[in-house]
Amino acid sequence: MAEAPRMIEIQVLRYRPEQESEPVWQSYQVPFTEDMSVLQGLQYIKDEIDGSVSFRWSCRMAICGSCGMMINRKPSLSCQTFLRDLFPGPVKVEALDHLPIERDLMVSVEPFVKKLESIKPYLIPKEERTLAQGEYLQSPAQLAAFEQYSSCINCMLCYAACPQFGLNPDFTGPGVLALLHRYNADSRDGGKAERMEILNAEEGVWSCTAVGYCSEVCPKGVDPANAVNQNKINSAVDYFARFFPKKGGLI
């Protein structure tokens, strides 16, 4: 039996740089069913009411990381946030906090990508191995030591959550630092020394004040707050280690 759709109001913070100098709220009435996501609500608006509403999306299953936005002031993936939980509304949707709005619900992603590129986010093998020798050996326990941090979908919800990043856009930030940690914690990787400079910097772990909201909003359980804060110890040790002779000394 078909369900008669109820209506819900979705308010979208619009921004069309060719038309307006500042963002402005626009309201839409959307019919919805029990299993509709906010993303499907936005798609309805774009399909039937106003084709100019622009937003990123693709996979619809919280793995591509495209659809991050503020939903009722909380950084969320619109494909995984359901209208039934926000009824009766109104549902307020705006672009992710702390990032410049390019258009409507689309933020600048470039800053994030540049930071990601800066941390050497690739395996720097501890030892060489030819393809003919097959895979590096890695126990399930060794995999478990970094697997959680490798689950980051680059959705940037943690950047929208982090007030330190909002106050200082030079902060490398939770997601990228979690990815840096993913490589340091991989038993096959030997590039920790090369990445220390980024961790040690003012814009590295030391801009973090353990607010912890990043981990709260992360849709994949990466726990970036943990990745960053456990590295404060590493960074401190690295700092003090320079006072001790490296090899052949008393230590």
Added chain:
Amino acid sequence: MKSQIDVKTVRRPYVRPMAGWWKGNAFFVRYMVREATAVAVWIYALVLTVGVLRLGQGEAAWNGWLDAMKSPLSLSLHLVLLVSMVVHTYSWFEIMPKTMAPMVINGERLSAERIQRTGWSVAAVAFVVTLLLAVWSQA
């Protein structure tokens, strides 16, 4: 129709202000309260430092300080400081799991809850023990 697009009018990223960023978000309010309790720690450290100084200045100075501590104003302040310290201690151990590398004990991951509860329990025990010592030393 212009053949050359003026990029500056087409692409104008809008930066939103940060003022009042923590208001209206329960998580951030809790964070700000947590950070503010550090001020209470600092104030109490000052109070104790003054006490130590007075102790070094002789019995009269010491007794004067003790009397000041017993005044209604001081007692009110100490109540506020006590509540702040409790919140400070609670939130300290609440965030502690985030500062530790994941630990695996007997094949199971040590959960954040266990770390927090251990910390709170130790703090509670220390509080009770200190209180008992204080009472016993008066007897």
Added chain:
Amino acid sequence: MQVIQVDVAIIGAGGGGLRAAIAVAEADPALKIALVSKVYPMRSHTVAAEGGAAAVTQAHDSLEAHFHDTVAGGDWLCEQDVVESFVAQAHESLVQMEHWGCPWSRKEDGHVNVRAFGGMKIERTWFAADKTGFHMLHTLFQTSIKYPSIQRFDEYFCMDLVVDEGAVQGALVINIATGEFTLIQAKSVIIATGGAGRVFRENTNGGIVTGDGMALAYRHGVPLRDMEFVQYHPTCMPGTGLLFTEACRGEGGFLLNKDGYRYLQDYGLGPASPEPRNKAMELGPRDRLSQAFWHEKQKGKTVSSRHGEVVHLDLRHLGEKKLRERLPQIYELAVEYLGVDPAKEPIPVLPAVHYTMGGIIADGNTASTLPGLYSVGECSSVGIHGANRLGSNSLTELIVFGKIAGEQAAQFAKQGSKPALPTPNMLAQAQAAKASAEALRTSHSGTERIATLRKEMAQSMEDGCGIYRSADTMQATCDKLAELRQRYKNIKLDDHSHGWNTEWLLAIELGYLLDVAEAMAHSALNRKESRGSHQRLDGFEARDDVNFLQHSLAYYQGDGPPRIAYGPVKITSSQPGTRAYGAAGEKADAEQHAKESANG
């Protein structure tokens, strides 16, 4: 218009495109690479693949077994020499991924683990939890950052190829942020733009899977091969079509009808046993499982739900611990989107469109019929999937053929002479393409909404090119698509801005979808037999190896419907036989084994 010169242009930065870019960079760091993608690379649809990537790994496995499983799975429509080459390179390609950091799931001894998968005789599917595509894509993207010769054009939309002197000369791209056009002049071009599942109503695909590269090559005279073969994945979420990986069945899941009965045993896949058996029951090939669903539906044995008829994927007997460990993403999907706890209740599932077996014609070196143009991945028909793809072959395909495409494109770029600057003809093509796109963007006189045309196309494709097909419904779809292509000329946009005009891009994508859909529908109508995932109910229920052991080739004819021609299938060692699964399969394997032993 801005012009950029590079050696190799790669359109699409998913698994195939990234692997190709790395291959070009490693072949010669002096070659300039333009890696163009309409989305940031980590959004590419490779990210959604779950189950795993196949490669012969265990000592008791063999290249012959992987070859045979693939060719039989493809119902003998595969290019067998290419399959031979593919299975031989598979293992090394996945070891390369591991060396680049891919977090493959491991056995206790530290070696990479393998799991069972549909249609595979022996376990050979490497996996990274149940997010293999995600981990492979992120490994490739992050590794690609090492190579300074790869210049990325993130959020640049490719809207045409430029062809001159009978060879590809580059691509015309739009900077999505500003609406500016750039001609990327390249000595060779690799298309890696993915499949076209979005032509159908219910599908597992992301919004970006709109057949862009297929349509562009097609419009420039390159035939699209075997387009009628569209894979329905048997276990998808009702309503959204989101994927529940085959690994659910590899780990031992059951498919039950409304009587709680494992109905697959009635369709030549039995007998049912409590433990999973390779190539039997729930581990049969995808086309057979989807077809079984259709039959159960006809018999009224499926479960009615808000989103139509479904069956139950029962994972309860695996237990919560194993589910959370081996299928964590599936667990989350079921709980969050359906409110179903798989440890306590079965998950409602139905078949939805998942993969496009056909695509741009490609030889074993990924070369198309247009000199300088290569293709890799789902957009390409390199010949390994035939009429039905086996799960976990396509992720391996990206790595094996991504490498080959990169090396071939690099080699092509280095030999031969190309004009240093674009010729007047090339510039004229670019200007013409730009003009037509701009006309679309700025038109105020249209009457048809994009969504209306898109929904009519998707419904029509589901009706006519579903799991089972008949001449009358396929013809109706062909007619409908012709009508939609005409109505498309009257598209109405609300958004006329230059920058970030996602509606404009959706309109261009709809054009790609309609062209590709037409190639699919006409190819299907003309194949008068049933083979693999193309099954008919109108007198052509049997496989016809006499007339149709051939590839379909769809040639673009502009406004009119495509011309369908046929090309030979390369057979080396595997003569067309019966696809036998379940008990019949085991019997056939035993007979084959006995025969081989007897021959010494």
